[in-house]
Each structure stands twice: as C-alpha cells, then as structure tokens.
Amino acid sequence: MTETVSMFSIVKEITSALKDKPGALLPILHDIQNALGYIPADSIPIIASELRLSRAEVHGVISFYHYFRETPPGKQTIHLCRAESCQAMGSKKLEEHVKDKLGIDYHETTADGRFSLEPAYCLGLCSCSPSMQIGEDVYGRVSNESFDSIINEMETLS
Amino acid sequence: MTVIVYVPNDSGALALGAGRIAAAIEKEARQRGLDIKLVRNGSRGMFWLEPLVEVEIPEGRIGYGPVQLKDIPGLFDADFLNGGAHALKVGPIDEIPYFKKQQRLTFARIGLTNPVSLEDYLSNDGYRGLNNALAMSGADIVKQVTDSGLRGRGGAAFPTGIKWNTVLNTPSEQKYIICNADEGDSGTFSDRMVMEDDPFVLIEGMTIAGIAVGATQGYIYLRVEYPHAHRALNTAIEKAYQAGYLGEDIQGSGKQFDLEVRLGAGAYVCGEETSLMESLEGKRGLVRFKPPLPAISGLFGKPTIVNNVISLASVPIILDKGGEYYRDFGMGRSRGTLPIQLAGNIKYPGLVELAFGLTLRELLYDYGGGSASGRPIKAVQVGGPLGAYLPESQFDTPLDYEAFAAIWAVVGHGGIVVFDDTVDMAEMARYSMEFCAIESCGKCTPCRIGSTRGEEVIKDIIAGRDLHKNIPLLRDLCDTLLNGSLCALGGMTPYPVLSALNHFPEDFGITEQASAA
Ligand SMILES: Cc1cc2nc3c(=O)[nH]c(=O)nc-3n(C[C@H](O)[C@H](O)[C@H](O)COP(=O)(O)O)c2cc1C
Numbered sequence: 189m190t191e192t193v194s195m196f197s198i199v200k201e202i203t204s205a206l207k208d209k210p211g212a213l214l215p216i217l218h219d220i221q222n223a224l225g226y227i228p229a230d231s232i233p234i235i236a237s238e239l240r241l242s243r244a245e246v247h248g249v250i251s252f253y254h255y256f257r258e259t260p261p262g263k264q265t266i267h268l269c270r271a272e273s274c275q276a277m278g279s280k281k282l283e284e285h286v287k288d289k290l291g292i293d294y295h296e297t298t299a300d301g302r303f304s305l306e307p308a309y310c311l312g313l314c315s316c317s318p319s320m321q322i323g324e325d326v327y328g329r330v331s332n333e334s335f336d337s338i339i340n341e342m343e344t345l346s
Numbered sequence: 347m348t349v350i351v352y353v354p355n356d357s358g359a360l361a362l363g364a365g366r367i368a369a370a371i372e373k374e375a376r377q378r379g380l381d382i383k384l385v386r387n388g389s390r391g392m393f394w395l396e397p398l399v400e401v402e403i404p405e406g407r408i409g410y411g412p413v414q415l416k417d418i419p420g421l422f423d424a425d426f427l428n429g430g431a432h433a434l435k436v437g438p439i440d441e442i443p444y445f446k447k448q449q450r451l452t453f454a455r456i457g458l459t460n461p462v463s464l465e466d467y468l469s470n471d472g473y474r475g476l477n478n479a480l481a482m483s484g485a486d487i488v489k490q491v492t493d494s495g496l497r498g499r500g501g502a503a504f505p506t507g508i509k510w511n512t513v514l515n516t517p518s519e520q521k522y523i524i525c526n527a528d529e530g531d532s533g534t535f536s537d538r539m540v541m542e543d544d545p546f547v548l549i550e551g552m553t554i555a556g557i558a559v560g561a562t563q564g565y566i567y568l569r570v571e572y573p574h575a576h577r578a579l580n581t582a583i584e585k586a587y588q589a590g591y592l593g594e595d596i597q598g599s600g601k602q603f604d605l606e607v608r609l610g611a612g613a614y615v616c617g618e619e620t621s622l623m624e625s626l627e628g629k630r631g632l633v634r635f636k637p638p639l640p641a642i643s644g645l646f647g648k649p650t651i652v653n654n655v656i657s658l659a660s661v662p663i664i665l666d667k668g669g670e671y672y673r674d675f676g677m678g679r680s681r682g683t684l685p686i687q688l689a690g691n692i693k694y695p696g697l698v699e700l701a702f703g704l705t706l707r708e709l710l711y712d713y714g715g716g717s718a719s720g721r722p723i724k725a726v727q728v729g730g731p732l733g734a735y736l737p738e739s740q741f742d743t744p745l746d747y748e749a750f751a752a753i754w755a756v757v758g759h760g761g762i763v764v765f766d767d768t769v770d771m772a773e774m775a776r777y778s779m780e781f782c783a784i785e786s787c788g789k790c791t792p793c794r795i796g797s798t799r800g801e802e803v804i805k806d807i808i809a810g811r812d813l814h815k816n817i818p819l820l821r822d823l824c825d826t827l828l829n830g831s832l833c834a835l836g837g838m839t840p841y842p843v844l845s846a847l848n849h850f851p852e853d854f855g856i857t858e859q860a861s862a863a
C-alpha cells in the first residue's frame with residue numbers, strides 16, 4: 189500500500205517537474221525508470237493527464253523503445269552486445285554461456301531476482317569485443333571465464 | 347618533483363580495467379611516498395595497448411601498456427615515473443607508427459588532455475574557431491564550411507555547407523541545431539570518443555552552427571547506451587555555461603546559444619534524422635516522409651540542422667584554420683579526414699584518423715596488422731549494419747565515398763568490422779534481416795514484413811531447403827526492400843544481405859554447378 193503511494197508521488201513529482209519542457213515525455217519516462225527501475229502501468233494515467241495525452245499515446249511511446257520496461261528488472265541488468273564486431277570475436281559462444289550460467293534468455297530475469305539479461309546492439313566498445321555493460325560498468329574482451337568471475341564477484345558483494 | 351601520470355577515462359579503456367589501474371597507481375605511489383599527479387585523459391585510440399599509462403618526462407610522454415594490476419609494483423620498481431625500462435614500455439607515444447602516421451584534425455586533442463578541463467581545452471587551440479566565427483557574418487561562416495568540402499559523417503555524406511545554407515536562408519523566429527549522437531552503427535565508436543574524450547569540441551562546433559544560422563537552441567540526442575559520454579557532456583556543458591561559452595551572451599557578443607543533452611531509449615531507427623526529431627518531440631520514433639526537409643521544417647516544425655557528432659566536431663578546426671586548409675586533405679569529392687574505426691577480428695583495433703584515399707588493404711594490414719586470430723581475413727563490413735560485406739578482391743578500394751558507391755558499398759560512419767575465415771556469411775545475412783526486423787519502425791510494409799520474411803527465407807536456405815526457389819525469392823525480397831522502403835533501414839538491409847550472397851555464394855550452399863544452372 190505505502191509502496192503504491194510512494195510510486196504515485198514519485199511519478200507525480202517527476203512529471204510535474206518536467207512537463208513544461210518541449211518534448212517532455214522521454215525525459216519523464218527516463219526519470220521514472222531511473223527512480224523505479226521500470227515504468228509501472230499505474231503511472232501511465234498520471235503521465236497522460238499531466239501531458240494532456242491519451243493513455244494509448246503514452247503506452248505507445250513506452251512500447252516503441254526497447255530501453256523502457258514495464259516490468260521490474262533484476263538487481264543488475266546485463267546488456268550483452270549482439271552486434272557484428274562482437275560476433276566477429278566470438279560473442280555467440282559467450283551468449284550461450286551467459287544464458288546457460290544465468291539460466292535465462294534475453295528479456296528475462298533470474299528466479300532469485302539478481303540479474304536481468306538484455307541484448308545490446310553495439311555498445312561502442314567494438315575495439316575490445318566482445319563487450320557488455322552492467323549498470324554503468326563496461327567490460328571488454330569478455331570470455332566465459334571472465335564473465336563468471338565478474339558475476340561471482342557481484343554475488344559475493346551483494 | 348611531481349610527475350604527471352595519465353590513465354585514460356575513455357570507456358574503451360575502462361572496459362579493459364583502466365579504472366582499477368588508476369586507483370592502484372595512486373595507492374602504490376602513496377605507499378612508496380612518491381609525488382604524482384594523476385590525470386584521467388582520453389584514449390589515444392590504440393586499444394590493443396589499453397589500459398595505456400603515460401608519464402610526462404622531459405623527453406615527452408612515454409607510454410606503458412597494456413597495464414594489468416599485477417604489473418604495477420614492477421612498473422614502480424622499474425622507475426617508470428622517470429621513463430624506466432620495462433617490458434610494457436612502448437616509448438614516446440608520438441613515435442608509435444600507428445599514431446605518428448595519422449592526420450589528426452578532428453581528433454587533435456583526443457588522448458592528450460583531460461577531456462572535461464576547459465583550461466586544457468583553451469590551452470590546446472580550443473575555442474579559436476568560435477572566436478573567429480563571432481567576428482564573422484552567418485553567411486561567411488557557412489561559406490567556410492561549404493569551402494571545406496565537409497560532407498556529413500553520419501552516413502549519407504550530404505554536403506554540410508549546403509544544409510547549413512538552407513537553414514540560414516529560411517526565415518524563422520526559432521531554429522534548432524541537433525547533434526545526432528545516436529551512434530547506432532555497429533563497429534563504430536568515434537562519436538563516443540569525441541563526446542567522452544573532447545566534449546568541448548562538439549559544444550564549440552554546435553555553438554558555431556547556431557551562430558551561423560541564427561539558431562539559439564541546440565540538442566544533443568545521445569543514445570542511452572553511452573552513460574560515460576552523458577556525464578562528460580553534462581560536465582563540459584556546465585563549465586561552458588559558467589565561462590560564458592554558452593548562454594545568453596556568448597563571450598560578450600550578445601549572441602545566444604543554449605544546449606541540452608536528451609537521451610534516446612535504445613531504438614536504432616532513431617538515428618535516422620526524422621525519427622530522431624519525432625523522438626525529441628516525445629513521440630514514437632516513426633520516420634517522417636520527406637519533403638519537407640528538416641532544414642526547412644524540422645524539430646517542432648522549425649528549420650533545423652541535424653548533423654552527426656563528427657561533422658560538428660570538425661567545424662571548429664575549419665573555422666580556426668579555414669575551409670581551404672581542411673579541403674586540402676582527401677581525394678576526389680571526399681575532402682578532409684575521416685576518423686576510421688578498426689573493429690572486430692583485428693590485431694590492432696582502434697581509431698585511425700586519416701585523409702580520405704587510403705585503401706582498405708592498407709588499413710587492414712599496415713594499420714590493423716591483419717586478423718586478431720592470425721587466420722586469413724575473409725570479409726569486412728564497412729559502414730555499420732547496413733553496409734556491404736567486402737571480400738578480399740575488393741580490398742584495394744580507396745576509402746572514398748564515390749569509389750565505395752561504385753562497388754555497391756558505403757563508407758558510412760567509417761566503421762570497419764573484420765571477420766576471419768571462420769565466419770559463415772549466410773548466418774551474417776540472416777542476422778542482418780533479423781536486425782532489420784527488430785529495429786524497423788513499422789511505418790512501411792516492405793521493411794516491417796519483408797525483413798521477417800527475409801530471415802525465414804535465409805533460415806530455409808541455411809537448412810538447404812529448395813535453394814532453386816528460395817535464392818530467387820530472397821533476391822525478390824531484397825528488391826522490394828531496396829525500392830519500397832521509406833528510409834535506409836529497410837532500403838539498405840539488402841546491402842549486407844546481397845553482398846554476402848554475391849561474394850560468398852558457397853556459404854549459402856550454392857555450388858558452381860547450381861549457380862551456372
Ligand atoms: C536507420 C538509420 C539510422 C541512422 N543512424 C544514425 C546515427 O546513429 N548517427 C548519425 O549521425 N546519423 C545516422 N543516420 C543518418 C541520419 O539520418 C542523417 O543523415 C545524419 O544524422 C545527418 O548528419 P550528417 O549530415 O552530419 O551526417 C541514420 C540513418 C538511418 C536511415
């Protein structure tokens with residue numbers, strides 16, 4: 189209950205702070221996702237009324253962009269690059285290993301809620317492929333072994 | 347005496363551990379009671395050497411790399427702070443052939459300075475272009491850009507001066523400058539490097555653009571995948587405001603230019619300029635029909651310049667040294683320099699800025715050192731995910747927009763992705779169709795439906811089913827995409843697909859017998 193209340197107040201606060209910017213919707217969605225980890229369905233009516241848009245319009249925008257999510261993510265989101273330079277350096281084998289190790293596919297979250305896995309289409313780290321990003325941390329020349337140690341280190345830290 | 351030690355903060359270096367190296371060097375120096383000043387510079391773009399640590403001594407800047415954590419005590423033991431001998435020593439950076447042979451105009455400062463230090467920027471030729479521009483008429487500024495021969499570095503290679511001139515000559519109480527920093531092309535990272543490693547040069551270029559055409563508001567549309575660039579840009583923008591390089595009265599000229607970074611949200615198509623403007627307006631990134639041109643009716647219906655990061659970052663040196671200076675580099679109608687990105691399976695990956703005209707072979711072998719795996723190079727993809735695959739027989743093509751167009755390929759944003767002989771080109775073609783299907787904005791049927799259908803057909807081909815029917819079907823689909831798409835996502839996906847099919851038919855199961863039939 190209190191969680192819902194604070195969700196509403198966070199969304200309200202963000203929306204009213206930004207609504208007068210030209211093209212405010214994306215900045216609003218970014219701030220909401222930064223604050224809550226995702227964009228809850230219940231926030232759509234608030235955004236829509238503040239921006240004088242229909243709910244369908246707001247939802248249409250959320251669903252158009254791969255980055256915005258409508259479900260809560262795991263504690264950490266792993267963005268694994270699928271694009272060509274990383275493929276040329278063995279990212280497909282790494283991808284199999286990552287899915288295997290986490291036991292999930294892309295767009296899924298591990299049962300313990302620790303990790304979500306998302307594909308990336310180039311992280312601009314093609315000079316050290318294959319690459320991935322976890323939060324703001326970037327990793328290059330990732331191997332099966334280095335992936336495991338990165339993940340294991342995170343698990344012991346948390 | 348305090349020794350200056352440089353450890354890059356570029357995310358390519360961070361991805362290889364530069365953050366931990368910087369911390370460890372500081373700690374080790376403290377423990378040994380040595381006086382150092384640590385500077386986080388940008389990357390020199392020689393990524394096989396990253397993390398590349400540099401020390402500044404009277405002989406110049408001496409490099410050590412690639413440095414791992416375990417090397418640090420040994421480096422101190424070897425007195426690297428005074429340029430001591432060590433297995434990782436690469437000597438003076440300026441003498442490394444890969445670096446020395448480059449022609450760095452746009453990247454002149456990158457790797458040299460602390461990217462977010464305005465003092466560093468100013469003492470290394472920064473804001474000289476703007477100072478000149480502030481004393482010129484808009485038309486004269488545009489003329490310098492036109493004279494430079496600069497063509498858009500974002501992909502389409504449209505002459506920048508002509509675009510600016512249209513906006514200059516379209517009267518409006520409000521105009522906009524948009525920097526396209528969506529850099530979605532795989533195999534490219536030059537925009538990222540500029541924004542992380544020399545953000546002021548982009549800010550200066552946009553400010554000059556604004557003053558030239560009378561636009562007072564700029565937006566940098568940055569992909570969300572680049573958090574480090576985001577931070578660097580915001581820091582630099584804040585400093586530029588504080589020092590009067592942005593805002594209401596730029597350097598006392600009475601001219602105004604405001605600048606803001608806006609984040610994308612992971613849609614490749616939003617790099618297309620009209621989709622980008624829809625996104626900036628807070629909508630789904632559906633591609634707009636053209637005309638009207640953005641230069642006449644762009645963001646919020648106002649005249650708008652949309653330029654790539656590299657295009658805009660090349661403007662300060664053009665205004666500093668003159669259009670002719672820039673124009674003297676290059677070949678044919680490809681003037682100036684291109685920051686080329688060597689990526690994929692290559693021994694010496696990195697950023698190589700050179701005048702147009704070098705051949706692919708020179709880049710791949712003289713600079714790149716061949717494949718990283720040591721196996722023969724089978725194919726390279728130039729110009730991002732919509733660029734053609736080139737076989738070895740085309741490696742003598744010079745990097746030049748027209749020479750590439752003549753072999754049905756594109757230079758694009760200058761990314762070169764190398765594949766060795768283990769690559770399966772039918773699989774790469776399938777991926778291109780899959781990518782198009784994932785990223786299609788959905789506005790036109792050929793792209794939306796054709797890409798999904800294309801992937802199915804290639805899967806059938808890979809499985810060896812009905813080649814005599816499926817190969818012509820794939821070619822038909824590509825024709826439809828080529829001719830029936832509104833934008834280059836659908837319209838150019840056939841480049842990688844058909845080039846793979848035409849140059850590497852054996853990977854599609856086509857035997858000589860079958861293709862003769
Ligand atoms: C699907 C698609 C994606 C594009 N992505 C980018 C991009 O990420 N960055 C960019 O500068 N241009 C991109 N472009 C090209 C832009 O539409 C436009 O030509 C460019 O931003 C103009 O700037 P320039 O003249 O300085 O190159 C893309 C085009 C298409 C069709």
Ligand code: SF4
Nearest residue numbers: 787789790793833836
């Ligand atoms: S070609 Fe594809 S991405 Fe481009 S406008 Fe058509 S549907 Fe959208």
Ligand code: FES
Nearest residue numbers: 269274311313314
């Ligand atoms: S292709 Fe993977 S980082 Fe660029």
Ligand code: FES
Nearest residue numbers: 789790791830832
């Ligand atoms: S709607 Fe784009 S081609 Fe038909």
